[in-house]
Amino acid sequence: MSVLTLRALSKRYGRIHAVDGVNLTSGEGELLAILGPSGSGKSTIMRLVAGLEMPTSGDILIDGKSVLGIPPKDRNVAMVFQSFALYPHMSVRDNILFPLVARKVPKPLRQPKLDQVSRMLGIEDLLDRRPTRLSGGQQQKVALARALVRDPELFVFDEPLSSLDAKIRSQARAELRELHDRTGITMLYVTHDQIEALGLADRIAVINQGRLHQVGTPRELYMDPADLFVAGFVGTPPMNLLPIDDDTIAGLRPEHLRLASTASAAGDYALDLEVTVNQLEYLGSEWLAYGTVHSGLPEQGEPQQVIARLPAGTEPPFSTGDRCRFVGTHQDVRWFDRNTGKRKPAAVGAVA
Amino acid sequence: MSGRILRRVGFFLGIGLLGLFAIIPVLWALITVFKASTDLYVFGPNPFLFNDPPTLDHLVILFKNTNFPVFLKNSAIVGVCVVAITVLLSVPAAYALARLTGGWGERSGMAIFLVYLIPPSLLFIPMYRIVVWLGLANTIWSLVVVLPTITIPFCTWLLLGFFRAIPRVQDEAALLDGCGYFGAFRKVVLPQVWPGIGACMVFAFSLSLGNYIYAATFITASSQRTVTAGVPTELIRGDVFYWSELMAATLVVAIPLAIAYGLFFNYLVGGFRSAEEALTGR
Known part of the structure; x- marks a missing residue:
């Protein structure tokens, strides 16, 4: 050896x-x-x-x-x-x-x-x-x-x-x-x-x-991806990477982007987004929901796209075109420095 | 249904005609060799049939009363030497060119092929001076020295295609398996190009056998002549053509060569194709 x-x-x-x-x-x-x-x-x-x-x-x-x-x-x-x-x-x-x-x-x-x-x-x-x-x-x-x-x-x-x-x-x-x-x-x-x-x-x-x-x-x-490249490269579909402000990007795995109605921790979320579901894919073992963020993020030029992964056991309580509230807990969200791409310990800026 | 049969009949008829077209000169030569002289020069009866009984006289004359056996021996010596020199030099050259990809490798490959395109009718005068300077004029060794200038570029180019067909990871696998660079070449690459080397040998041999211009200009002594230059000078005397002997001399050389070509035909074509693809980058 x-x-x-x-x-x-x-x-x-x-x-x-x-x-x-x-x-x-x-x-x-x-x-x-x-x-x-x-x-x-x-x-x-x-x-x-x-x-x-x-x-x-x-x-x-x-x-x-x-x-x-x-x-x-x-x-x-x-x-x-x-x-x-x-x-x-x-x-x-x-x-x-x-x-x-x-x-x-x-x-x-x-x-x-x-x-x-x-x-x-x-x-x-x-x-x-x-x-x-x-x-x-x-x-x-x-x-x-x-x-x-x-x-x-x-x-x-x-x-x-x-x-x-x-x-x-x-x-x-x-x-x-x-x-x-x-x-x-x-x-x-x-x-x-x-x-x-x-x-x-x-x-x-x-x-x-x-x-x-x-x-x-x-x-x-x-x-715990060390930077934005690893976050975006490892995992299919990749981590949702959402710009929060000039310095910060929030990363959240699709399986951690949960419907507010099913999330356990009430109230204290790191991310609280209103999302229009554009497309719903059934993959046998899971559902993938593709959506556009409406509110919950600071105003940006382009609307952000997100992917949520839902267990296949139950039918998702929404269909294409619906507006739903998706959340991510403090425990699940990873923060990245927007300029260097490196991980940051926690979010500094508040999220609406 | 009948249309298909008709098409098949047409196909084989076409093939048959083409085959006949190709074989008739050889057949004609073969008939001429065994015809008695009296039969050969008689007009009237069917020229494709033996009107007098066939004879071996012409073959006997060719081998007993002319210098043909000497020519044959000279041609064989020249051929074997040229083949040996060609293989010895063009195998490493082609391997090097195949592995030196990008930039110089490809350009030198093209340059080598261009050399082959310079006609011997331009080169024989300077070549003759070199031969004289080397003291080889009027001997078969002049051909042994000069003919590789034709065969090496050609065979290098042919082999280039064969070497290119072997992926470089083969060499690398051999290096990691414990071979040095030469060992990787000898044990892994070389055994995979034997068909190409065989094709090269046939080609170099036939090129050296078929060369006329150098053979006729460098050598005047009958005892040093090869088949190409010796047969026309020996068997055409003034305006007398010894047709049967000429045909016999031709066939003795041509038939074994044709068989060798037949055996290696697929390799030759395959080698040309991959060499061309390698150079044109397709």
Whole structure:
């Protein structure tokens, strides 16, 4: 089990800062996700860790030792690529054995390792096939086996589920988590899919435009976003972000925007809004209500749009076109500095 | 229903006619090789039939009484050497060009192909001076040195398409699996381009075999000549054409080559297409 540390890591391509001073330390045996939109620099971080690119400045340490001078072949970082990158000219067996052959592991030691990983991943029956003859899910398992066969210090995943069918994706996610728990290898998991990151990772590092915005458990990210980017990026539908005054933005999760008639705490609300419901969506497990704020916020140029999430158990007591009173409690509302985007401890300005 | 049958009949009729059009010169040559001289020059009877019994005389003359076996040997030596030099240089060149994307890689790829477009009829005079300076004039080694100037650009371009078809993550996966840069190339990339290399070998060999202008200008000694330059000089004496021997000499070279081309045809076309796509960016 190893600890990965990124120290003020930066990578520049010409004038573009792909990675901009990222500090990040993994826990021992942790599954750490790097979450960000495409082009945020998350893939660059992964390539830097693997040794496929050299950083412009900063340092990468595994177990406290810098690995910057070490070429990828000696880094003992295993990577599972988005496209899996299986070698089409080799059988599944030769694919899995390749890291051992390339590292000149003595022959008698190879077979037991092959047996072990192929049993662990349940691909014993596929060993004589060609990778091109396998389904997406099978290819993924072979890619995992190939990465696992040499006992890597660190596992790096590049969106390994995005090339799978949506149907088997959640199953593959569960299997991946199980694999992590069984092997205990520190894993770096790069993805743009927040469901994947929230469902899989011990902690998540949110990256945008090369900068690290927040590191935390899925719960922390969801409940206590550190800034406006994280608030707007994590969660579907995203947090309602409502400008209160020149300095403050109030953030409220759609499930916390409640009808005044059903809210528990009477009277003392941080947000008290009159909303016209424009659209109502039934999603099976929940309702989503899309509305426009009429009053309750200071006068703004544009009317604010909000989304409320209601449990599906009961029919909502309103229909499209109705005007309803929605509230958010002090406990649920998060405050952000409008200029810096950072969290603020509490609202200063009063809300009408 | 009958319309469909009619269309099918028309289709196969068209194919048949086209096939016949392509095969008739070869067929004509084949008939000529085995015809007795008396039969060959007689007007009147059907020229496509053997009116006298077929004979092997012309083949025997070609191999026994002319320098053709020497030409054949020279052509083979030149061909093998040219193929070896070409593969040795164009494989690494194409790999480098395929991986150097953006800016210089693509432009050099285009430049290399442009070199191929300069006709040998312009180049043979300066080339001859170089050959003389190297002391290789009048030997087959002059061709071994000069012919790669045609085959390398062409094969590099052809291979570029094959290398481009292999995603870069393949190289990267190999690096992480414990290979160095050369190991990744040799163990992961190279085995995936064997069809391309095969196509290159066929192409380089046939280009070197078919080259006339260098073969005719650099070499005058009969014992050093290759098939292309040797056959017309040896088997056409003044205004006497040894038709049967000429045809035999042609077929001996052409038929194996045609078979090799047939085997590699799909790879050749595929390579050209992906190379073109790589360069035009489609």
